[in-house]
Amino acid sequence: ENAMWESVNDWQSVDLPHDWLIYDAEELYRNGDGWDRKRFVISGELGQRVFLRFDGVYMNCTVYLNEKPVYDWKYGYSVFEFDITEALLAGENTIHVQVRHESPNSRWYSGAGIYRNVWFVSRPQMHLVSDGVYVHTLEHNGDYVVTVTTEAKNSEGTLEGVTVRHTVLSPEGEMVECSEGSMLTGTFATEEQEFYVRKPKCWDVEKPVLYTLVTELRTGDTVVDEMRQTIGFRKLVFTTDRGLFLKIRSTLRKYPS
Secondary structure, three states: OOHHHHHHOOOOOOOOOOOOOOOOOOOOOOOOOEEEEEEEEEEEEOOOEEEEEEEOOOEEEEEEEEEEEEEEEEEOOOOEEEOOOOOOEEEEEEEEEEEEEEOOOOOOOOOOEEEEOEEEEOOOOOEEEEEEEEEEEEEEOOOOEEEEEEEEEEEEOOOOOOOEEEEEOOOOOOOEEEEEEEOOOOOOOEEEEEEEEEOOOOOOOOOOOOEEEEEEEEEEEEEEEEEEEEEEEEEEEEEEOOOEEEEOOOOOEEEEO
């Protein structure tokens, strides 16, 4: 049986992001399928896990790798990512993405196709899960309690003996605080740490001060995987009678609704 994409004629080179529905402005709400194809070469041993990450596909899509379906995603407004390591071949590989546009589906024009960036993401076998570091800050007498929840995974075995370390760097790159958690267990683990950052410079609309949170997955003194993200310290106050307030340097500044 021939693959579905073999009936596609006249493949065209496009740059992502891309909307294939917009090309016929008189048929913006028609049902239809669109296909994207990408060929690439894998040379040598990988030694790592390889993920395919889509920042946005509208709407109902199926991803094929080397003529086999590897992932389905129905929702058009969110990021999705999946492991393609086991489906990769040494040499040439081909990805096909089928996008099914089914109308009606939105109150406004949605477009159709891969409308945001696509990434190849490589991580060690023992790694921090993508989007798996969650940060929450709470002000207390000018200091801030920082709570960080971290997800980690070992694709080849256990996380036994692995620790998670968080370091907060100032805007100048100097270490402000460092916290190291307990040993992880299992092949997948969720770990939570709580620590204080003393009297940080608060985020301001005129001076948006940003710190850096460095999260490390460690075996002993060896950093196995690392993730960096920017964070800020501020306090929002909502009241039913006075509106929204942003606390900055011990003052309250009101913004109109």
